[in-house]
Amino acid sequence: MRTLILGASGLVGGNCLNHFQQLGWPCLGTHFSFATDHTQFYNTLNFSDASNADIDAFKPEVIVHCGALTWVDYCEDHVEESYQKTVQSTINATVLAEKFGAKLVYLSTDYVFDGNKGYYHETDKVNPLSIYGKHKLEAEEHIKKHLSDYLICRITNVYGDEIRGKNFIARLVENMQKGDSMEMNLPIDQYATPVNAADVARAISALIEANQKGIFHFASTDYLNRVQLAERVAQYFGHDLVQINYISTAEMNQPAARPLNGGFCAAKFNNMFPHFKWTNVDDYLATKRKN
Ligand SMILES: NC(=O)c1ccc[n+]([C@@H]2O[C@H](COP(=O)([O-])OP(=O)(O)OC[C@H]3O[C@@H](n4cnc5c(N)ncnc54)[C@H](OP(=O)(O)O)[C@@H]3O)[C@@H](O)[C@H]2O)c1
Structure with a gap:
């Protein structure tokens, strides 16, 4: 083909x-x-x-x-x-x-x-x-x-x-594997x-x-929602490296509206x-x- x-x-x-x-x-x-x-x-x-x-x-x-x-x-x-x-x-x-x-x-x-x-x-x-x-x-x-x-x-x-490793999970994995500590605000309501x-x-x-x-x-x-996704990565690579702040999509005030139950x-x-x-x-x- x-x-x-x-x-x-x-x-x-x-x-x-x-x-x-x-x-x-x-x-x-x-x-x-x-x-x-x-x-x-x-x-x-x-x-x-x-x-x-x-x-x-x-x-x-x-x-x-x-x-x-x-x-x-x-x-x-x-x-x-x-x-x-x-x-x-x-x-x-x-x-x-x-x-x-x-x-x-x-x-x-x-x-x-x-x-x-x-x-x-x-x-x-x-x-x-x-x-x-x-x-x-x-x-x-x-x-x-x-x-x-x-x-x-x-x-x-x-x-x-992927070559650039830019997707959400790949970036989290890379940072955690390097031992970088992170603090993230993530929406709890985007599934x-x-x-x-x-x-x-x-x-x-x-x-x-x-x-x-x-x-x-x-x-x-x-x-999964974004918080669950990030926590899944943390389960494998260490909770001590990452602090996840749970917030709502409304609180994030993003320019584009998201489909919450996608x-x-x-x-x-x-x-x-x-x-x-x-x-x-x-x-x-x-x-x-x-x-
Ligand atoms: N990633 C997701 O979570 C997701 C979810 C739903 C749907 N999708 C859809 O899936 C498709 C692929 O997404 P992806 O995540 O693989 O995106 P991506 O990693 O950003 O890749 C987009 C590709 O399009 C190329 N491109 C951009 N402008 C171009 C142009 N004018 N002429 C030729 N090529 C051009 C880029 O080339 P360069 O990088 O070399 O400029 C890159 O190779 C998209 O249609 C996206 O809407 C993705």
Whole structure:
């Protein structure tokens, strides 16, 4: 499966690149601002950028689009930039998918929901609260309108190994392993279903191999708020290093509203792939403790 991964210098894209290459798929992974040894430059916002990787020569059969502006609070105050990086980049990825007759895989989020219900199914009513959520939904709608062969994979609270180690759990693990003491204000009322990026990559490849189409929710069995997530890390690497102050989302006064009861039910995927094993945060932390 000749696969183009837009945004392979990031958390999800990097794990897709690793996993698909392990499967023996020819891959072209791209970066934008953060060059890596395994990626080539590609600007999804400018097809005629002279530095762009030669996608025409690669002829992808599948395009996995991981590029987006994911800094939720920043998006709230930078609406046009958010639109460009999340919606326009997806419009352009759709153009590429049409040009090559490729399947488009798009990564979306539980921020398309309002967080009143939690544990969302694919059929639940969307109602984004933030600019980020609205733009992710607008990108989904564009794909559904223009393509028939697509996968929209919704994920939340992604963690795991990545070159920059910038996700919440990876940063906590790194700081605690170094013995750095920390004090954090964390919301006690934002619940989600954390998922390992390596599992996201495996689930995407399973759907591609089965030639599935449509919207899928990915989740393991963890349903945790931010405090519980941080405490889980502290259980492995030492409570003495970290002081967690529990506060409410309202007290945090963040620019962007959050879906408080977020997270996904992956029953649709699980019924289709009954032998697929999702890993949990504990599995990940156990591997980190060994290293
Ligand atoms: N992480 C989560 O918890 C989470 C949750 C829900 C949904 N998602 C969705 O999953 C997707 C991947 O998220 P992630 O956490 O892996 O994000 P990430 O680590 O920030 O990676 C984003 C990737 O997009 C690339 N990119 C940005 N602007 C680009 C442009 N103009 N042209 C080409 N590439 C560009 C980045 O390249 P450079 O870094 O090289 O600039 C990077 O490789 C996003 O769509 C996000 O909305 C993530």
